[in-house]
Amino acid sequence: MSDDLSIQGTLAETTVPDLFRSLIRSGETALLALDAGGRNDAIYFTGGKLVFASSSDPDLGLGEILLRAGDVNLQQYLSALENLVSSRRIGAVLVELGYLKTDELLRAIEQQVSQIVHTVVSHRAGSYTIDFTSDFPADVIELQLNTERLVMDSVRRIEHWSLISRGVGKLERSLVQVPNSDSRVFSLDLAEDESHVYSLLTEAHAMSEVLARSYLSNFNTCRTLWSLLTVNLIEDAASGAIGRKRAAAESELEMEAAVEQYNTAFETIFGIVFQKIGDHTYDFIDRVVLHLSPDVLPYLSGVNLLNEARVDFDQLLNNVIASGSGDRSAIIHSVCNELLYGWIFEIKTEFGQELETEIIRLVEQLKK
DSSP states (O other): OOSSOEEEEETTTOOHHHHHHHHHHTTOOEEEEEEETTEEEEEEEETTEEEEEEEOOGGGSHHHHHHHHTSSOHHHHHHHHHTOOTTSOHHHHHHHTTSSOHHHHHHHHHHHHHHHHHHHTTOOSOEEEEEOOSOOOTTOOOOOOOHHHHHHHHHHTOOOHHHHHHHHOOTTOEEEEOTTOHHHHHHHTOOHHHHHHHHTTSSOEEHHHHHHHOSSOHHHHHHHHHHHHHTTSEEEHHHHHHHHHHHHHHHHHHHHHHHHHHHHHHHHHHHHHHHHHGGGHHHHHHHHHHTSOTTTGGGGTTOOTTTTTOOOHHHHHHHHHHHTOSOHHHHHHHHHHHHHHHHHHHHHHHHOHHHHHHHHHHHHHHHO
């Protein structure tokens, strides 16, 4: 396989849909290998999208699926087997024999992958390995599948309460819609029962409350909740809020680090200009601000640039938050970038192109 990170475990500790949920939510590129139910299955993910699957189950071979669907007859199936050699796949043989068109072959492979996924979600015992790698076998065809719809349809087929109960957890578990998931819901074209259960969670509710309000049976409501959880349309109310707070904190640290990088450049430029014109540098800063876009100026309200031209991150962030703007990181980068080019423009105006070129070279070095 590969020397990348690998995780192993048993299905006594988790379920296949919950493994899917983790890989989808984290946007992983990985191979999920399952040894369960007397067979070996391999499910491939790229960027959190399920792209391929294979199985050692003889009834889930491409030829067998085509035969079962009536897309080839028994004589054609047997003829393909007779012409099959170890280095070739039955799909290629069927196309070569004229029993299948190339576009039909691709649809057949998609159907095969779907059927493998439909069956692996019901594994109740066995082991798994996740290899976080993009080094897939040469015969893996990365298909354009609707991952969320495929996974939800697979969970809807599960009839084992022992699995469903593990997936949804305790009655007091509080669930809620994932913020901004409505656009994904629209693209998924949810079934009526899925939409019904999803609509019950616009606000956080314990699972017991959802069961009481749902017109579906408790079994079907729990199974639907699990399918919505698996594709991250709903989430645990508490952990979701904590996760978003953590993400916001991490984002703020990243923004502060970016502003600090700009401040390093501003301090360097300030020092060079101050050596040339001394206290007149403060008048120079006023002229720098004049070059800024009127849209940028409100974000600099209360920001004092006289401390070696440094930008006060806390004040800048408060201004951005007060504006109600969505992409705070993009705005902060835009403000600092405009300030930087304001400095460079005024340097060219005041001292000429030679110093401008030197400053640009210094800034590029500081960014590395």
